[in-house]
Amino acid sequence: MTTIGHLFNHNDLIVCDSLSHNSIQEGCNLSGATIIEFPHNDYQALDNILSQQREQYQKVLIAIEGVYSTDGDLAPLPEIIKLKHQYKTFLLVDEAHSIGTLGLSGRGIGEHFNVQPSDVDLWMGTLSKSFASCGGYIAGGKELIEYLKYTSPGFVFSVGMSPANTAAALAAIQLLKEEPERAITLQTRAKFCLDLAKSRNLNAGSSADSPIIPIIVGEPQKAVTLSKNLGQQGINVNPMVYPSVPYDAARLRLFITCLHTEAQIAETVSKIVRASEEI
Ligand SMILES: Cc1ncc(COP(=O)(O)O)c(C=O)c1O
Numbered sequence: 047m048t049t050i051g052h053l054f055n056h057n058d059l060i061v062c063d064s065l066s067h068n069s070i071q072e073g074c075n076l077s078g079a080t081i082i083e084f085p086h087n088d089y090q091a092l093d094n095i096l097s098q099q100r101e102q103y104q105k106v107l108i109a110i111e112g113v114y115s116t117d118g119d120l121a122p123l124p125e126i127i128k129l130k131h132q133y134k135t136f137l138l139v140d141e142a143h144s145i146g147t148l149g150l151s152g153r154g155i156g157e158h159f160n161v162q163p164s165d166v167d168l169w170m171g172t173l174s175k176s177f178a179s180c181g182g183y184i185a186g187g188k189e190l191i192e193y194l195k196y197t198s199p200g201f202v203f204s205v206g207m208s209p210a211n212t213a214a215a216l217a218a219i220q221l222l223k224e225e226p227e228r229a230i231t232l233q234t235r236a237k238f239c240l241d242l243a244k245s246r247n248l249n250a251g252s253s254a255d256s257p258i259i260p261i262i263v264g265e266p267q268k269a270v271t272l273s274k275n276l277g278q279q280g281i282n283v284n285p286m287v288y289p290s291v292p293y294d295a296a297r298l299r300l301f302i303t304c305l306h307t308e309a310q311i312a313e314t315v316s317k318i319v320r321a322s323e324e325i
Pocket of ligand 1: 067069111115140142143172173174175180181182
């Protein structure tokens with residue numbers, strides 16, 4: 047939020063995906079830049095916006111996510127990188143849910159699509175998901191990072207990570223480096239879950255190639271009831287409701303880890319099917 051707010055201003059344009067996380071939206075508001083949303087993952091629409099608007103602004107930022115947190119689908123990163131070069135814009139990728147989960151060794155959406163890391167100006171990630179900690183990071187070119195280190199208010203005027211959080215994140219990263227096959231196991235398990243959910247006629251929306259599998263159930267109350275019911279049966283799955291998602295597209299959001307077994311996943315899907323039939 048403060049990185050976007052700090053780097054861009056009222057002379058600039060930020061074009062972000064319509065499903066952007068609140069932290070991107072708040073960063074855009076903080077910056078004072080003109081904000082335009084493009085329809086989710088529609089890079090053709092993004093191209094149209096940039097062709098009409100680019101020349102009117104000094105700096106332009108395209109802000110996207112690696113894995114979209116509500117729907118569990120991936121950004122079309124290679125196509126968006128092409129547009130970034132064509133229109134000479136900055137590109138920020140929020141890897142909150144893609145770092146540690148995508149790619150052959152869990153290095154995120156860049157590894158998944160085999161792109162050059164330098165094709166993205168700002169790789170942003172959190173440590174609160176795959177890395178079992180709290181906090182986040184910005185990675186990018188040396189000059190940009192030096193600039194942020196000395197000037198970004200959210201960094202300069204705030205404490206750093208606590209030693210315990212740092213140790214937890216480091217341990218998670220070291221473990222993934224030592225056992226990169228965890229990423230492949232996770233991807234296999236997530237595909238198993240998605241295929242099974244679809245075969246049982248559950249609505250998993252546009253989820254694909256990611257460890258986030260939403261089960262879209264309709265009104266918020268339905269998702270809350272299902273979540274409570276499943277909790278009583280030993281399944282920990284939180285409801286996600288409006289305003290995070292459209293009112294009539296409330297959902298249960300399954301997060302798969304490499305430690306979930308196929309048996310656990312199959313049992314979970316069966317319990318969701320049964321609980322859905324009961325309400
Ligand atoms: C896409 C995305 N970006 C940023 C965040 C913020 O992460 P944190 O809660 O670690 O600050 C989240 C958290 O859910 C997220 O899903």
